[in-house]
Amino acid sequence: MNQKLMLLGDEAIAQAAIDAGISGIYAYPGTPSTEITEYVIQSAEAKSGKIRAGWSTNEKTAMESALGMSYAGKRVMVCMKHVGLNVAADPFMNSAITGANGGLIVVSADDPSMHSSQNEQDSRVYGQFALLPILEPTSQQDAYDMVHYGFDMSEKLGVPVLMRITTRLAHSRAGVVRKPTRLQNEIHLPEDHRQFILLPSNARRQYKTLLQKQEVFEKYALESGFNVFSDGENKELGIITTGIAYNYLLENYPDRIIPFPVLKIAQYPVPHSMVAEIYNSCEKLLILEEGYPILEESIKGFLNTGKTVRGRLDGTVPRDGELNPNIVALALGMHDTRGIDIPSIVVGRPPSLCKGCPHIYSYNALNEALEVFSKGRVFSDIGCYTLGALDPFDAINTCVDMGASITMAKGAADAGLHPAVAVIGDSTFTHSGITGLIDCVKDKSQIMIMILDNETTAMTGGQDSSAFGRIEDICLGVGVKKEHIFILDPSPKSHKENLAILNQELCYEGVSVIIPRRECIQTSIRHHKEHQKSEALLSEN
Amino acid sequence: MKRDIILAGVGGQGILSIATTIGTAALHTGLHLKQAEVHGMSQRGGDVSSNLRIADHEIASDLIPYGKADLIISVEPMESLRYLPLLAPGGWLITSTKPFINIPNYPEMDKLIMEIEHIHNHIALDADEIARKLGSARSANMVILGAASPFLEIEYSELQDAIRQIFEKKGEEIIAMNLNALQAGRDFAETHMN
Numbered sequence: 001m002n003q004k005l006m007l008l009g010d011e012a013i014a015q016a017a018i019d020a021g022i023s024g025i026y027a028y029p030g031t032p033s034t035e036i037t038e039y040v041i042q043s044a045e046a047k048s049g050k051i052r053a054g055w056s057t058n059e060k061t062a063m064e065s066a067l068g069m070s071y072a073g074k075r076v077m078v079c080m081k082h083v084g085l086n087v088a089a090d091p092f093m094n095s096a097i098t099g100a101n102g103g104l105i106v107v108s109a110d111d112p113s114m115h116s117s118q119n120e121q122d123s124r125v126y127g128q129f130a131l132l133p134i135l136e137p138t139s140q141q142d143a144y145d146m147v148h149y150g151f152d153m154s155e156k157l158g159v160p161v162l163m164r165i166t167t168r169l170a171h172s173r174a175g176v177v178r179k180p181t182r183l184q185n186e187i188h189l190p191e192d193h194r195q196f197i198l199l200p201s202n203a204r205r206q207y208k209t210l211l212q213k214q215e216v217f218e219k220y221a222l223e224s225g226f227n228v229f230s231d232g233e234n235k236e237l238g239i240i241t242t243g244i245a246y247n248y249l250l251e252n253y254p255d256r257i258i259p260f261p262v263l264k265i266a267q268y269p270v271p272h273s274m275v276a277e278i279y280n281s282c283e284k285l286l287i288l289e290e291g292y293p294i295l296e297e298s299i300k301g302f303l304n305t306g307k308t309v310r311g312r313l314d315g316t317v318p319r320d321g322e323l324n325p326n327i328v329a330l331a332l333g334m335h336d337t338r339g340i341d342i343p344s345i346v347v348g349r350p351p352s353l354c355k356g357c358p359h360i361y362s363y364n365a366l367n368e369a370l371e372v373f374s375k376g377r378v379f380s381d382i383g384c385y386t387l388g389a390l391d392p393f394d395a396i397n398t399c400v401d402m403g404a405s406i407t408m409a410k411g412a413a414d415a416g417l418h419p420a421v422a423v424i425g426d427s428t429f430t431h432s433g434i435t436g437l438i439d440c441v442k443d444k445s446q447i448m449i450m451i452l453d454n455e456t457t458a459m460t461g462g463q464d465s466s467a468f469g470r471i472e473d474i475c476l477g478v479g480v481k482k483e484h485i486f487i488l489d490p491s492p493k494s495h496k497e498n499l500a501i502l503n504q505e506l507c508y509e510g511v512s513v514i515i516p517r518r519e520c521i522q523t524s525i526r527h528h529k530e531h532q533k534s535e536a537l538l539s540e541n
Numbered sequence: 542m543k544r545d546i547i548l549a550g551v552g553g554q555g556i557l558s559i560a561t562t563i564g565t566a567a568l569h570t571g572l573h574l575k576q577a578e579v580h581g582m583s584q585r586g587g588d589v590s591s592n593l594r595i596a597d598h599e600i601a602s603d604l605i606p607y608g609k610a611d612l613i614i615s616v617e618p619m620e621s622l623r624y625l626p627l628l629a630p631g632g633w634l635i636t637s638t639k640p641f642i643n644i645p646n647y648p649e650m651d652k653l654i655m656e657i658e659h660i661h662n663h664i665a666l667d668a669d670e671i672a673r674k675l676g677s678a679r680s681a682n683m684v685i686l687g688a689a690s691p692f693l694e695i696e697y698s699e700l701q702d703a704i705r706q707i708f709e710k711k712g713e714e715i716i717a718m719n720l721n722a723l724q725a726g727r728d729f730a731e732t733h734m735n
Contacts, residue, residue, distance in 0.1 A: 171577060173574070173578065175573070324604050336651075340625040343622050345648040349620075349644055351584070351585035353585070391645075400545035
């Protein structure tokens with residue numbers, strides 16, 4: 001039990017959830033959160049404990065399923081990337097009003113600097129918006145310990161708890177020591193049978209209860225030991241860090257002795273007394289936050305009439321992007337340790353579609369079919385195929401949020417842009433594309449939708465796609481005409497045939513759905529290897 | 542003692558196999574370790590790097606500060622240069638010279654080699670060629686690790702043990718192949734260090 005495991009931050013959270021006695025984990029894959037759920041899916045302990053582990057169709061269905069499991073009295077975790085919390089926002093916000101029964105932790109993994117994302121929104125804003133406690137681990141061990149603590153708090157206080165992590169913690173490995181495991185809960189329904197009925201009369205009462213709990217949340221944050229004040233001799237400056245910013249601060253003091261008073265924040269709501277102490281005892285403050293300047297803004301206040309507060313708002317720290325030890329060093333007035341410049345002959349190497357990827361042939365056909373029209377007609381979506389924006393394809397014109405391809409193409413078609421084309425992947429289609437398709441069918445919108453079916457959720461590493469083998473059935477089911485649904489083979493040998501179908505459907509004055517279908521090259525290689533392995537095993541026996 | 546290492550390459554080249562081997566050896570020696578990896582979009586043929594930090598004391602940051610990396614270990618020549626701002630004065634650059642060309646504007650090889658030779662402490666070797674001559678083309682990454690091994694401040698035998706442990710299930714032949722590759726890289730480094 002005391003042996004150190006080398007775990008990614010994501011894996012530490014997953015192992016902790018298993019050890020803390022969850023009965024289920026729900027998620028939709030999204031970088032940098034994917035490895036949490038993947039770990040539980042692959043865990044032998046989770047299997048033997050019959051923990052429900054798998055992918056949901058989207059973050060909203062995941063959040064609601066988790067709330068249902070909490071309603072039934074069992075411990076449960078739900079995971080997503082930061083923009084996934086936008087999709088789950090409705091149930092998330094309302095789960096604060098219903099409260100939790102079995103322990104419920106919502107993990108949202110933020111991606112400052114947008115390594116694999118379309119924005120760098122800070123999930124702590126959602127936590128504050130929902131008036132829920134937030135945990136923000138500063139290390140992999142912290143992440144592990146906080147999951148245990150979070151489930152305890154969730155069950156004692158009867159509320160969901162938000163855990164916010166960022167890319168560097170999620171995808172960095174360090175030693176983690178496990179705690180004793182806990183048994184799963186038995187089914188037990190909420191004592192108050194009206195707790196989960198958010199009729200206005202109940203919701204008003206529940207909301208007041210949530211407001212009353214704020215003081216208790218702050219007391220927990222004061223007493224848990226995760227928020228730490230350490231005094232320093234030099235009171236010219238006081239430093240407040242949130243999340244992993246603390247590590248970058250510490251990195252700049254090799255002997256680990258910081259001359260200034262430091263308040264390390266890892267649990268919210270931030271205790272007022274702790275901030276008051278450092279504010280009152282120091283001449284000025286430096287706020288180091290991995291994410292939005294949330295704490296900085298609140299300490300500064302609207303009128304900024306108090307002491308000098310330095311941070312992201314006054315330019316001491318860049319307003320955007322993730323932190324690193326050097327940004328913190330410069331904010332402390334230390335000298336720049338940057339080494340030799342990158343030689344000018346080094347060029348960018350953007351990600352690209354894999355050799356043999358089916359999307360290549362879908363884009364080749366689409367580009368050729370659209371040659372006769374002016375540019376700017378292709379509305380795309382989130383997935384590997386977003387790389388169609390880059391050379392040599394230059395094939396798409398939008399990528400906004402999960403499912404926006406179909407609905408934006410519809411809006412443009414409604415505005416008179418004909419032809420308008422939507423390009424969406426199979427998993428993104430089931431995540432958020434179907435509802436848009438229903439709008440199109442209802443309005444008889446003149447659009448051509450290409451559902452690039454590679455039979456997996458490829459960008460995040462090949463997770464199951466919810467509607468595997470059922471894409472055309474779904475389209476038929478929501479009312480697309482059978483004669484305007486086409487399955488294509490996205491490969492060079494079918495190019496002519498594919499082109500003919502695209503040319504024909506681009507002229508159709510209604511909803512047409514084209515489904516180029518071939519398995520992702522990566523999962524196909526993996527499946528082939530697995531198949532070979534099992535064949536070899538069989539022949540050995 | 543501390544060794545801050547940048548591992549560099551192109552998504553799909555398997556730089557994490559080098560990290561895993563060093564990490565296994567470091568942990569067995571009782572050292573602390575932090576390793577920041579790249580997952581997600583860049584894995585699709587883009588530039589990827591990993592920050593591997595080992596030390597005999599607690600490590601604070603998951604990221605190596607600029608100008609503090611003791612080593613850049615790269616499996617691709619252009620990628621080895623991308624992380625120079627992180628290299629400490631006097632740090633070592635160990636790189637394969639075998640280019641991975643998946644972009645139309647890849648720089649000319651002789652200019653790349655010139656830039657690599659500008660770095661005072663460098664080891665540049667065609668790891669693929671060395672691995673192929675050994676009859677184990679897939680062990681090129683172990684050749685690179687071998688070339689980096691004199692600078693790791695980890696006993697060479699610990700690296701050998703780590704390889705034995707990692708490839709245990711794959712059989713003696715695979716273990717021997719990787720150990721040979723490791724040794725070939727080390728031999729190259731030892732004859733080219735000055």
